[in-house]
Amino acid sequence: MLLRAVIAALSLAACLQIANLTFAPARGLQAEYFVGDPGGTPALTGVDAAASTDEIQRRWLGSAPTNFSVRWYGFLTIAQPGRYTFSVSSDDGALLTLDGSLAIDNGGRHGLQTQATTLDLDRGAHSIVIDFQQAGGPFVMEWRMAPEGQPPGPPPRWSVTPRKTALGSLQAARFVEAARSVVVWFAVALTVLLAWQRRDRIAAYPRVASLALFIALALVHTWPLASDLAHLTRHDNRDAMLNEWIVAWVAHQLPRAPLHLFDANIFYPERYTLAYSEPMIVQGIMAMPLLWAGASIVLAYNVVLVAGFALSAWTMTLVVRRWTGDWTAGLVAGSIFAFNAHSLSRIPHLQAQHLEFLPLALYAFDRVLEAPTTRNGLKLAAWFVLQSLTSVYLLVITAFALIASGIARLPDLKRHPLFTLQSLAVGAAASVAVLAPLLLPYWQVSRELGLVRTLDDASGFAATGWSYLSTPARAHVWWSAQFSEGGNVLFPGALGLLLTAVAIARGDALRDRRARMCLAVGIAGVALSFGANLPGYSVLYAVMPLLHGIRATARFGVLATCAVAVLSGFGVVALRRAVPARAWSPLAVVLVLLASFESLAAPLGLTRFEAVPPVYADVPRSTNTVVLEVPFYNSRNAQFHAQYMLYSTSHWDRLVNGYSGFQPPSFYENAQALGGFPDEKSFARLRALGVTHLFVHSEQLPEGTLSTLDARPDLQRTAAFGSIVLYKLK
Numbered sequence: 001m002l003l004r005a006v007i008a009a010l011s012l013a014a015c016l017q018i019a020n021l022t023f024a025p026a027r028g029l030q031a032e033y034f035v036g037d038p039g040g041t042p043a044l045t046g047v048d049a050a051a052s053t054d055e056i057q058r059r060w061l062g063s064a065p066t067n068f069s070v071r072w073y074g075f076l077t078i079a080q081p082g083r084y085t086f087s088v089s090s091d092d093g094a095l096l097t098l099d100g101s102l103a104i105d106n107g108g109r110h111g112l113q114t115q116a117t118t119l120d121l122d123r124g125a126h127s128i129v130i131d132f133q134q135a136g137g138p139f140v141m142e143w144r145m146a147p148e149g150q151p152p153g154p155p156p157r158w159s160v161t162p163r164k165t166a167l168g169s170l171q172a173a174r175f176v177e178a179a180r181s182v183v184v185w186f187a188v189a190l191t192v193l194l195a196w197q198r199r200d201r202i203a204a205y206p207r208v209a210s211l212a213l214f215i216a217l218a219l220v221h222t223w224p225l226a227s228d229l230a231h232l233t234r235h236d237n238r239d240a241m242l243n244e245w246i247v248a249w250v251a252h253q254l255p256r257a258p259l260h261l262f263d264a265n266i267f268y269p270e271r272y273t274l275a276y277s278e279p280m281i282v283q284g285i286m287a288m289p290l291l292w293a294g295a296s297i298v299l300a301y302n303v304v305l306v307a308g309f310a311l312s313a314w315t316m317t318l319v320v321r322r323w324t325g326d327w328t329a330g331l332v333a334g335s336i337f338a339f340n341a342h343s344l345s346r347i348p349h350l351q352a353q354h355l356e357f358l359p360l361a362l363y364a365f366d367r368v369l370e371a372p373t374t375r376n377g378l379k380l381a382a383w384f385v386l387q388s389l390t391s392v393y394l395l396v397i398t399a400f401a402l403i404a405s406g407i408a409r410l411p412d413l414k415r416h417p418l419f420t421l422q423s424l425a426v427g428a429a430a431s432v433a434v435l436a437p438l439l440l441p442y443w444q445v446s447r448e449l450g451l452v453r454t455l456d457d458a459s460g461f462a463a464t465g466w467s468y469l470s471t472p473a474r475a476h477v478w479w480s481a482q483f484s485e486g487g488n489v490l491f492p493g494a495l496g497l498l499l500t501a502v503a504i505a506r507g508d509a510l511r512d513r514r515a516r517m518c519l520a521v522g523i524a525g526v527a528l529s530f531g532a533n534l535p536g537y538s539v540l541y542a543v544m545p546l547l548h549g550i551r552a553t554a555r556f557g558v559l560a561t562c563a564v565a566v567l568s569g570f571g572v573v574a575l576r577r578a579v580p581a582r583a584w585s586p587l588a589v590v591l592v593l594l595a596s597f598e599s600l601a602a603p604l605g606l607t608r609f610e611a612v613p614p615v616y617a618d619v620p621r622s623t624n625t626v627v628l629e630v631p632f633y634n635s636r637n638a639q640f641h642a643q644y645m646l647y648s649t650s651h652w653d654r655l656v657n658g659y660s661g662f663q664p665p666s667f668y669e670n671a672q673a674l675g676g677f678p679d680e681k682s683f684a685r686l687r688a689l690g691v692t693h694l695f696v697h698s699e700q701l702p703e704g705t706l707s708t709l710d711a712r713p714d715l716q717r718t719a720a721f722g723s724i725v726l727y728k729l730k
Contacts (some may be wrong), residue, residue: 525559
């Protein structure tokens with residue numbers, strides 16, 4: 001019966017949505033955007049949801065020209081006649097015309113100021129025109145209204161239309177939209193009831209059910225990302241742009257020229273420039289089908305981000321369930337492991353969420369000790385390699401986790417010493433054979449350019465004891481905020497620590513060889529997270545070249561979270577033995593819920609990215625094309641080159657600009673030579689680099705720069721969008 005009700009509710013919701021898409025009137029105002037004064041053919045047209053600053057930024061893709069104008073026109077429908085207050089806040093000028101009469105004059109060149117008026121309006125549609133003129137500098141445009149005596153706000157979405165629409169049609173559309181929302185939530189509630197009613201059947205497919213659960217939890221922990229996967233992102237942090245570019249580059253280059261994967265298109269003419277940062281090959285492969293299908297890079301990146309959380313939780317669940325025989329233990333461990341403070345605080349760093357192969361590597365290592373065969377050795381190599389291909393940091397972290405595991409399990413080596421060593425040797429050889437092409441470019445750039453992390457780096461980006469009390473979780477912010485240390489966020493969770501204490505107190509953490517192994521992994525992770533502040537770290541640094549690429553040693557702290565997650569699973573089992581059987585079911589539900597939501601930091605602060613400006617598609621896709629963008633930021637502001645890199649995904653031509661974990665010496669030379677652009681020293685540098693196309697972001701350069709460039713005989717303006725102008729060097 002419930003299943004039929006769910007199907008009926010979903011069918012009704014689908015019908016209401018189809019009706020809404022088919023018959024609902026368009027909302028918003030018709031918009032015409034002009035470069036400079038209004039007149040002639042608009043540069044952009046469309047229907048904007050509102051006359052606002054956000055809509056202007058969206059239309060110009062964040063690259064509005066210095067001088068532009070906008071005209072919005074359409075109809076405002078009033079449901080209740082009466083007196084209404086209108087206000088316009090603008091920088092620079094704006095005019096509001098209602099029913100053919102000028103209602104608000106906020107024109108002229110000025111800073112932010114507000115003008116308001118009160119008008120009597122009849123029931124029905126009223127024509128409205130809003131003109132906005134921007135004359136340089138920052139700009140603001142907001143239109144608000146409200147019945148007299150009430151605080152003004154944006155006009156109701158349903159009331160603004162590009163064409164005259166009957167009030168009855170608008171009210172009918174509002175009713176359909178409201179009914180659709182009610183039916184959808186009703187269907188969700190029925191689905192939950194159905195799942196509870198058929199929990200025994202769902203339990204028959206625990207792997208599928210647990211994966212579905214973790215996908216849902218990943219969407220909750222990253223909310224509101226799921227509300228608009230194609231546009232919401234963390235572009236307030238330029239590392240997000242860098243990682244989007246890396247994922248897009250891997251997806252673009254790997255199937256075309258895999259031998260030149262590390263010869264990325266940035267920092268021209270340098271080689272192996274992908275090796276200046278994380279390669280994220282696994283993430284790029286995950287994004288390939290979406291990008292090939294035409295998805296935007298932001299959409300592909302966000303899907304891979306959510307997948308990282310879900311898969312990390314799922315693999316830990318499967319491993320702990322296999323070790324303990326208890327699905328509750330697995331679910332608790334998976335949630336603690338994936339939705340941890342460190343990963344949730346590093347949303348712009350896609351590698352931080354992809355820990356899914358670490359539990360499998362630990363499981364495979366245990367299998368080698370239990371059954372030392374060539375096959376198990378190769379499985380260990382496979383999981384280690386896959387984790388390494390997500391991140392060089394995680395390559396090193398996983399290697400140390402396996403070393404710590406081996407030390408903790410030395411007594412087990414005595415059972416089958418020859419076969420165990422042979423199996424481990426096979427796994428090590430296979431790993432080296434596969435990873436050598438990955439590590440060779442890193443060795444090349446470290447040898448040729450001296451791009452290595454020093455012991456001072458390992459000290460400056462190390463964890464402290466307070467790091468393990470820092471978390472973005474809203475449940476803990478009241479006490480944890482005082483311990484915040486920026487990126488060093490490593491609190492493993494109160495529930496995890498409590499269950500770990502239970503496992504230790506009950507003896508499981510020391511008695512069980514797998515739990516003991518993971519305890520050693522956690523201890524090693526905590527110790528190494530202190531970096532150069534750890535006695536003896538300098539010795540490790542000297543004898544292990546892999547540490548030469550590690551700056552943020554605090555990231556070793558994820559091994560502490562891994563250990564807490566596994567030991568929490570053993571703690572759940574110990575707790576289950578200690579409580580009455582009749583009390584276990586409700587307690588298990590509480591434990592899973594606490595593990596799932598204790599670390600919740602949502603809603604996340606996200607920004608909106610519409611698309612790459614269309615002018616970037618005008619660059620010739622040729623092996624002879626070399627692109628440079630100005631302003632060319634210096635090393636102090638190197639992160640602003642990340643936007644240029646993201647834009648280069650439209651053409652993939654060679655780009656002189658770049659931003660990464662390292663900047664090569666040529667970057668500093670270019671920044672110095674181009675600091676006085678557009679002087680002759682700058683153009684001498686462009687010719688020396690063989691630059692063929694130049695993007696100029698005029699709003700970030702002195703006034704008159706474009707006039708100077710247009711007058712040069714060796715430049716030809718070929719395209720423009722907003723404040724971005726493309727020149728070809730003759």
